[in-house]
Amino acid sequence: MSTFLSDHPKVKIIETATDRMVDIVGEGFDLAIRGHTGQLQDSNLVQRPLARAPxxxxxxxxxxxxxxxxxxxxxxxxxxxxxxxxxxxxxxxxxxxxxxxxxxxxxxxxxxxxxxxxxxxxxxxxxxxxxxxxxxxxxxxxxxxxxxLPEWMAADARITALIPYRTGLLPAVRTLVDYLAVVMPKVTAFDRS
The missing domain is CATH 3.40.190.290 (D-Maltodextrin-Binding Protein; domain 2)
Known part of the structure; x- marks a missing residue:
């Protein structure tokens, strides 16, 4: 986030970290980033896969x-x-x-x-x-x-962006999601060497 904020000086971010399932729409969030295994619940939220995180x-x-x-x-x-x-x-x-x-x-x-x-x-x-x-x-x-046990995976986790609406997306949110889609796979890559 620091790099993103440095590159976009007019953007403001309020981050809330929690392990509880947040009602994104009801609690007024513009974006949620969720780590998960398996499929996320089908909902009206727009889902954008960001990275694997085994x-x-x-x-x-x-x-x-x-x-x-x-x-x-x-x-x-x-x-x-x-x-x-x-x-x-x-x-x-x-x-x-x-x-x-x-x-x-x-x-x-x-x-x-x-x-x-x-x-x-x-x-x-x-x-x-x-x-x-x-x-x-x-x-x-x-x-x-x-x-x-390096040949064994404990979980095939994914990181997904969840956006509460298809239209009217704030430009800063769209820019952040696009940025995360490029950066997250690099961050979560696991080098076994």
Whole structure:
């Protein structure tokens, strides 16, 4: 957003970050950016895909030295787990390179709705976390995190812009969405090297 605002000095943005499902129209938002797996609910909102953001499994190096590094998804049952707060079943559905899906029941040691907190817990060697790959790039480069089971994806997430109307779109909103459609794929690209 900083770069966008620098390039567009007359634009003003009010950002609200939340993990609750916002009524975009009812609450008067011009735009929502949602991370999600699967399809979003069919609605009157205009949906514009922005980027893929696949999730993988990560753990701190000291944690992996204390316990055996898992070679198969089923081995995660004996590991300390760091996970998003979930109202549903506590499980990870991991997809392998052959599109095979393995459901792994989990009993998280630490849960949060903050990706930053989950990443910090993994860096602090608390256990294994499922996180978007792009969120962990810097920590992987400096060795604060290691990717485990690299052939397995924890979630095939997407980032989508939701706009409450088809006509009458403010030029600044249209410009921002167009900008995000170009920038987001670069930001969320995950370099495994």
């Amino acid at each position: 999730w993988y499994l990560f753990a701190g190096p000291e944690y992996l030295e204390r316990v055996s590094q898992p070679e198969q998804p089923e081995e995660l049952a004996s590991h300390s787990i760091i996970a998003l707060v979930s109202k549903g079943a506590q499980q990870w559905q991991l997809q392998g390179p052959d599109k095979r899906v393995v459901v792994v029941p989990i009993d998280p040691r630490f849960q949060s709705n903050s990706l930053i907190s989950l990443k910090e817990a993994a860096c602090a060697n608390i256990g294994v976390a499922a996180l978007p790959g792009y969120v962990c790039q810097a920590e992987l480069r400096v060795g604060a995190l290691r990717q485990i």
